[in-house]
Amino acid sequence: MPEAGRRIRGRRGFHLLVGGGLLLVYVALAALGPWVVPYGENEQDLLGVLAPASGDHWLGTDQIGRDLLSRLVVGARFTLTAAIVSVILAAVLGATLGLVAGYFGGRVDAALTGLADLLLTVPNLILAIAIASVIGAGMTGLIAATTAGFVAPLARLIRGRVLEVRQEDFVQAAVAVGLRDARILARHVLPHATTTLVIETSLLAGQAVLIGAALGFLGLGVRPPAPEWGTMLSGGREFLEVAPHLVVAPGVAISLLVFAFNIFGDGLRDRLDPRHRS
Amino acid sequence: MVPGDEATLMAGATASQADIELLRARLGLDRPLVKQYAARLVGLARGDFGYSSTFRGNPLPHVLARLPATLLLMGAAIALTVALGLPAGVLAAVRQNRWPDYLLSLLVVGLLAIPNFWLGLMLIGALSVDRGWLPSFGFTGWASLVMPTLALAARLVALVARMTRGVMLEELAKDYVRTARAKGLGTPAVVGHHVLRNALIPTVTVIGLQTGYLLGGSVVVERLFAWPGVGDLMINAVGARDYTLVQAITILFVSGFLLINLMVDVLYVLINPRLRHA
Numbered sequence: 040m041p042e043a044g045r046r047i048r049g050r051r052g053f054h055l056l057v058g059g060g061l062l063l064v065y066v067a068l069a070a071l072g073p074w075v076v077p078y079g080e081n082e083q084d085l086l087g088v089l090a091p092a093s094g095d096h097w098l099g100t101d102q103i104g105r106d107l108l109s110r111l112v113v114g115a116r117f118t119l120t121a122a123i124v125s126v127i128l129a130a131v132l133g134a135t136l137g138l139v140a141g142y143f144g145g146r147v148d149a150a151l152t153g154l155a156d157l158l159l160t161v162p163n164l165i166l167a168i169a170i171a172s173v174i175g176a177g178m179t180g181l182i183a184a185t186t187a188g189f190v191a192p193l194a195r196l197i198r199g200r201v202l203e204v205r206q207e208d209f210v211q212a213a214v215a216v217g218l219r220d221a222r223i224l225a226r227h228v229l230p231h232a233t234t235t236l237v238i239e240t241s242l243l244a245g246q247a248v249l250i251g252a253a254l255g256f257l258g259l260g261v262r263p264p265a266p267e268w269g270t271m272l273s274g275g276r277e278f279l280e281v282a283p284h285l286v287v288a289p290g291v292a293i294s295l296l297v298f299a300f301n302i303f304g305d306g307l308r309d310r311l312d313p314r315h316r317s
Numbered sequence: 318m319v320p321g322d323e324a325t326l327m328a329g330a331t332a333s334q335a336d337i338e339l340l341r342a343r344l345g346l347d348r349p350l351v352k353q354y355a356a357r358l359v360g361l362a363r364g365d366f367g368y369s370s371t372f373r374g375n376p377l378p379h380v381l382a383r384l385p386a387t388l389l390l391m392g393a394a395i396a397l398t399v400a401l402g403l404p405a406g407v408l409a410a411v412r413q414n415r416w417p418d419y420l421l422s423l424l425v426v427g428l429l430a431i432p433n434f435w436l437g438l439m440l441i442g443a444l445s446v447d448r449g450w451l452p453s454f455g456f457t458g459w460a461s462l463v464m465p466t467l468a469l470a471a472r473l474v475a476l477v478a479r480m481t482r483g484v485m486l487e488e489l490a491k492d493y494v495r496t497a498r499a500k501g502l503g504t505p506a507v508v509g510h511h512v513l514r515n516a517l518i519p520t521v522t523v524i525g526l527q528t529g530y531l532l533g534g535s536v537v538v539e540r541l542f543a544w545p546g547v548g549d550l551m552i553n554a555v556g557a558r559d560y561t562l563v564q565a566i567t568i569l570f571v572s573g574f575l576l577i578n579l580m581v582d583v584l585y586v587l588i589n590p591r592l593r594h595a
């Protein structure tokens with residue numbers, strides 16, 4: 040059915056376009072934040088505390104008179120940095136462990152797989168809370184806490200791909216020619232796992248945003264004066280009655296970002312993974 | 318290995334160095350690490366989780382006392398997931414490419430992007446603040462269960478509905494459906510008697526895969542609604558730097574994770590007779 044095929048391909052491109060476009064907007068705001076916002080993120084207007092949206096303050100002001108829009112835009116960099124750095128870290132660690140476990144097999148594999156299985160029994164957010172509470176509130180703790188839960192599933196996934204590839208003739212040939220293991224892994228095995236890795240990583244980024252926001256909400260993320268969205272949500276909570284915009288706006292910012300990562304990942308998977316084309 | 322000396326923290330700001338040393342000896346903190354660790358493992362096996370500064374003793378009974386509230390919340394979330402997600406997925410599949418289908422895919426994408434605590438906050442804003450239709454704080458009766466359950470279940474409902482739709486579409490295209498229609502059965506009978514049993518499997522799969530979310534999400538939702546469960550206690554423990562308590566709760570969550578996965582495996586066999594002899 041060429042007609043249906045074209046329609047489905049069109050919808051996939053649409054996902055990539057909308058997701059990618061939204062992500063670009065977020066990245067641009069995160070990069071240019073402090074230069075494009077109308078007010079400083081900690082600048083107070085003490086006469087206009089908890090004001091609703093107006094011409095001066097497009098999204099209103101918070102409990103100590105800070106401009107909500109400026110804080111949201113400047114805050115984008117915390118959420119984006121934490122999410123992107125932690126999924127990239129997790130991808131690097133997970134891919135390395137998965138490659139080593141799958142390629143060398145035997146005891147190395149048994150040890151790494153056992154460790155991964157152990158980690159997988161701790162629910163993501165519980166692990167994140169435990170780690171963040173040990174490292175303490177801040178960007179380092181946030182990134183470590185988010186990364187920790189993603190390494191084991193990615194390692195397991197890559198290991199599976201490596202097991203498929205390592206029996207192939209071209210890998211055996213590379214071994215026979217006497218290439219070093221590191222080179223075989225990097226040049227002949229890894230390329231066959233990159234598609235899987237890229238797709239899963241982009242899908243995990245949405246999860247990373249949600250975990251980061253939850254940690255912020257629980258008071259375990261970036262410390263309060265900094266305009267991190269989850270932290271802002273928990274701060275605005277007590278003013279739900281008088282100033283609902285304090286809770287609505289950061290929530291929309293978080294949800295839209297997660298939405299963008301999710302459909303971008305979906306679009307990427309449909310585009311790159313042949314198994315999803317049927 | 319957590320930074321900060323527990324004895325110094327417990328003794329308080331006015332304690333002398335001698336007092337701190339005494340306390341350290343009494344807690345066994347002056348012994349070699351390996352011995353401390355071995356003693357700890359022996360204690361765990363006996364149900365002794367160590368000294369929790371919050372409860373001035375073994376935290377286990379206090380943690381267990383809070384377990385029923387958490388189990389109630391998670392049970393209600395699973396029940397709601399089955400009650401909403403399953404029919405929604407079936408409806409979307411039966412009305413494929415018509416408005417119920419489009420509405421559902423829109424809802425799914427939205428629900429997967431919204432953080433559960435933000436959904437909870439929005440519910441509080443809509444149903445509790447000003448109107449007072451539902452209690453938003455603690456457990457004061459069955460009405461207290463409504464909003465936490467909705468907040469926790471939203472993501473699961475979305476996932477189950479999407480998965481059910483996919484499997485239903487696959488099943489509806491199979492030969493046995495054509496046979497059933499050929500002998501004159503209408504859609505409700507075909508779906509009810511033949512297809513639904515096969516479509517139940519993904520519901521169980523999703524709940525099994527999302528056990529981690531259910532446990533982690535319960536912490537955030539319990540915190541938001543001051544729900545008297547284990548998750549709320551965990552955040553209190555983090556705030557009080559009571560790592561014994563954090564550890565006890567983490568161990569409890571891991572046990573819960575393993576237990577739920579075991580139950581899911583048993584359920585699989587009950588639902589799918591083909592697995593009985595495998």
